[in-house]
Amino acid sequence: MSGFDGKNFIGGEWRPAASGRTFEQRNPAFLHEVTGTFADSSADDVGAAIAAARAAYPAWRALSPLNRKSYLDRALRAMIERRDEIASVITRENGKALREARTEVDSAIKEMDYQIAEGVRLCGQTVPVDVGGTLAYSTREALGPVAIVTPWNFPLNVPCRKCTPALMAGNTVVFKPASLTPRTGLMFTELLAESGLPPGVVNCVTGAGGSVGAALVSDARIKAVSFTGSTPVGKSIQLAAARNLTPAQLELGGKNPAIVLPDADLELAVAEIVKGAFACSGQWCTSTSRVIVLEEIAAELTGRIVEAARAISVCDGANEDCGMGPVCGARQKADILEHIAKGRAEGARLLIGGTALDGDDYDHGCFIAPTVFDHVTPSMTIAREEIFGPVLAIITVSSFDEAVEVANGVAYGLSSSIFTNDLRRALTYMERAEVGLAHVNLMTALKEPQLAFGGVKDSGAGLPEAGSSGIEFFTRHKVCYVKYR
Incomplete structure (x- = not known):
């Protein structure tokens, strides 16, 4: 893995940071081992990624859920085929045991599979109303470009859990992986890119949270923010998002x-x-x-x-x-x-x-x-x-x-x-x-993808991820009344 040259993925192209700056990532088991160099991005790169996501949004939103599913199914099959390769990268970047890294990939596969199906089941309601000759119904609609900011402890599973429902709902994505595990995030992006996704539907920008993350979550063009990380950072993200009334989904710390x-x-x-x-x-x-x-x-x-x-x-x-x-x-x-x-x-x-x-x-x-x-x-x-x-x-x-x-x-x-x-x-x-x-009579860490995952108090805010609420967060409700006689 040494010598890997990681670039941003913006508008369907792999490109270096606009500044040309890079940063190194090191294996926590062997700190002398540089696993790769990566784009040390800035607000300029974030702006380009958001512009690409905005441009791609109308066409992606217009696709049927089954058409969107076809792209993500191809990415899922590729993830299954590359399971051991991805697990090896996770271990070298994060340090976790290889068996734990394989388990993470397996969990990511389950999360992605479930959320793809949730996107096909994304339904509204029809209800009776007092006004005669009127059809009343609700729908769930995409939001637009969304920001996904993920942690280093589960660098594949969490992006799968967040990006899949966002995409299946018809949104476009700007994804920022953790700086300690950027290669895993880029591999996930690569799986999506190689599925044939149209340019700009998924964009990935690497770099420091203080610059890249801050620019991303405070931009008014971003229509939702999903973040997993520490409670102090989560609170700062919620404050920044609130200035634009941007919904935030925060999965934070625990004790x-x-x-x-x-x-x-x-x-x-x-x-x-x-x-x-x-x-x-x-x-x-x-x-x-x-x-x-x-x-x-x-x-x-x-x-x-x-x-x-x-x-x-x-x-x-x-x-x-x-x-x-x-x-x-x-x-x-x-x-x-x-x-x-x-x-x-x-x-x-x-x-x-x-x-x-x-x-x-x-x-x-x-x-x-x-x-x-x-x-x-x-x-x-x-x-x-x-x-x-x-x-x-x-x-x-x-x-x-x-x-x-x-x-x-x-x-x-x-x-x-x-x-x-x-x-x-x-x-x-x-x-x-x-x-x-x-x-x-079970460990505190047990979770299943078909049920919601999120905390209360200082452990989370907003709709929880996973389960049916995972995709609900990336949609808005619209109610329609149609007088036909």
């Missing part, structure tokens, strides 16, 4: 709890918690970052979690036997270590990990040991702030009600789990959980 009650199957709970906490090095927005356990089983559960964390093999994600790869870049590594230091300084007890890994296998990359704290209180930084890394905080409580209070007692509300065989308590928690996704 996801797993409650464990005394009657739980501890073997199941440990397996799901450890998977949710350390898969993809804890860099899912739905990763399990807090365990809230009742005191009578706290010691046993904690011991089992530490034992399972100790068994995780940390290495280059390209190794087939990798249990956990590096975190995604030097800045991410530094931020995680800073949170770990705060946990220790505030009095949490470090049980395992807590350091960057060193030695011949680790010195060249961004490796952090799976980390578990106990003696954590709800007021501690590691219990309140999103860390986005392989760090798990165990909080002990004395009752079910206290567990629910602690679970809800953070600014975030994305996902949660409870482990119990008590149906009454399970359903009570489902009712009281202040989250967008709630699970019983």
